[in-house]
Amino acid sequence: MRPAYLILVCVCAFAQPRYDLVLKGGHVIDAKNHVSAVRDVAITGNRIAAVDANIPASDARRTVDVSGLYVTPGLVDMHVHVFAATMNREYTGEDCVRPDGFTFRSGVTTVVDAGSSGWRSFGVLRDEIINKSKTRVFAMLNIVGNGMGGRMDIEQNTKDMEPERTAEVAKRNSDVVVGIKIAHYAGPEWIAVDRAVQAGELAHLPVMVDFATFRPERPFQELVLKHLRPGDIYTHTYLQAVPMIDKEGKLLPYLFEARRRGIIFDVGHGAGSFSWKQAVPAVKQGFIADSISTDLHTDSMNAGMKDMLNVMSKFLALGVPLDQVIEMSTWHPARQIHHEELGHLTAGAPADVAVLRVVKGDFGFVDSARLRLKGTEKLVAEMTIRDGRVVWDLNGMSSQDWDHAPK
Numbered sequence: 478m479r480p481a482y483l484i485l486v487c488v489c490a491f492a493q494p495r496y497d498l499v500l501k502g503g504h505v506i507d508a509k510n511h512v513s514a515v516r517d518v519a520i521t522g523n524r525i526a527a528v529d530a531n532i533p534a535s536d537a538r539r540t541v542d543v544s545g546l547y548v549t550p551g552l553v554d555m556h557v558h559v560f561a562a563t564m565n566r567e568y569t570g571e572d573c574v575r576p577d578g579f580t581f582r583s584g585v586t587t588v589v590d591a592g593s594s595g596w597r598s599f600g601v602l603r604d605e606i607i608n609k610s611k612t613r614v615f616a617m618l619n620i621v622g623n624g625m626g627g628r629m630d631i632e633q634n635t636k637d638m639e640p641e642r643t644a645e646v647a648k649r650n651s652d653v654v655v656g657i658k659i660a661h662y663a664g665p666e667w668i669a670v671d672r673a674v675q676a677g678e679l680a681h682l683p684v685m686v687d688f689a690t691f692r693p694e695r696p697f698q699e700l701v702l703k704h705l706r707p708g709d710i711y712t713h714t715y716l717q718a719v720p721m722i723d724k725e726g727k728l729l730p731y732l733f734e735a736r737r738r739g740i741i742f743d744v745g746h747g748a749g750s751f752s753w754k755q756a757v758p759a760v761k762q763g764f765i766a767d768s769i770s771t772d773l774h775t776d777s778m779n780a781g782m783k784d785m786l787n788v789m790s791k792f793l794a795l796g797v798p799l800d801q802v803i804e805m806s807t808w809h810p811a812r813q814i815h816h817e818e819l820g821h822l823t824a825g826a827p828a829d830v831a832v833l834r835v836v837k838g839d840f841g842f843v844d845s846a847r848l849r850l851k852g853t854e855k856l857v858a859e860m861t862i863r864d865g866r867v868v869w870d871l872n873g874m875s876s877q878d879w880d881h882a883p884k
């Protein structure tokens with residue numbers, strides 16, 4: 478019996494294709510691995526199995542021809558608002574949306590809820606959204622215990638800014654909490670920022686700042702030169718209120734100084750936080766944000782922001798090369814939130830993949846002041862793979878034609 482049994486095992490081993498899915502002939506852009514070339518990508522289970530110049534179709538259970546398209550790591554959007562657990566305004570923060578309805582259709586596989594919840598409300602975000610979504614959802618805890626709470630005044634309550642409690646909940650949920658957020662604080666003191674940094678220190682996490690009301694008592698320059706630590710993140714980089722360009726149109730040198738200190742500048746587009754008057758001269762003079770993020774919520778997605786790929790397309794229109802735009806939307810944000818297992822296509826990494834098309838034509842991109850910049854390229858998500866599964870397929874590339882399907 479024994480030899481026959483062995484032969485049977487061998488035959489089965491040869492008959493089984495090595496890979497579940499091969500994406501064939503696409504241009505792979507993987508910044509971490511310094512790849513920007515035509516490559517095949519093989520997936521087995523929920524992992525990247527191989528990236529190679531030629532992976533035979535016979536090695537795969539299913540092969541999809543993606544020639545003419547770009548194959549990138551699943552996009553990482555590190556500033557969204559997805560605490561739409563109930564229609565109760567108590568939770569909906571900045572008009573939150575549910576992640577799966579907005580992510581996959583634009584190539585996004587990982588999002589970070591940026592402070593919609595604080596230590597008091599995080600449990601509901603975890604139970605209702607993080608645990609129930611197909612999108613990988615991380616969170617930054619608001620330094621305010623009640624989070625955004627659906628009302629701006631809740632975020633003004635300095636009594637509810639408790640670094641110890643915030644850090645405690647962050648540590649207890651270290652699998653999904655990736656930072657501390659401070660947002661919308663309007664007072665003249667530094668207390669809100671400093672408490673968030675204190676929580677960040679206790680929990681060993683980066684802090685993300687939405688500086689909100691810019692006041693002479695607490696100049697923005699001091700935020701990025703003194704109060705934040707290396708690795709902390711300023712979101713809303715191209716907000717009109719950020720001191721960026723002097724009267725002669727020249728970029729203010731402190732921005733580069735802040736960057737040399739290790740401060741991270743994130744786009745955080747939002748409804749009101751992206752201005753061409755800032756972005757065009759800044760990018761021209763070499764001040765390109767480290768990461769692209771949307772600040773997704775119902776107001777931003779129906780205004781100039783729209784979705785992750787639209788914001789990325791804006792950077793193409795600004796003249797930033799596609800490889801860099803992809804890096805700003807994959808590997809950079811993954812590193813910034815200390816999840817270096819994401820944002821690349823190394824064999825063994827989670828099989829989160831975006832297949833993108835660059836469409837050529839006449840396009841218009843609108844900023845927060847409703848001003849338009851024209852462009853000739855727009856990114857579209859043809860296919861999104863999350864955890865090895867096709868979760869978005871715009872033109873059914875992974876499907877069989879109906880008239881060839883078995884009866």
Ligand SMILES: [Zn+2]
Binds near residue numbers: 747
């Ligand atoms: Zn936000």
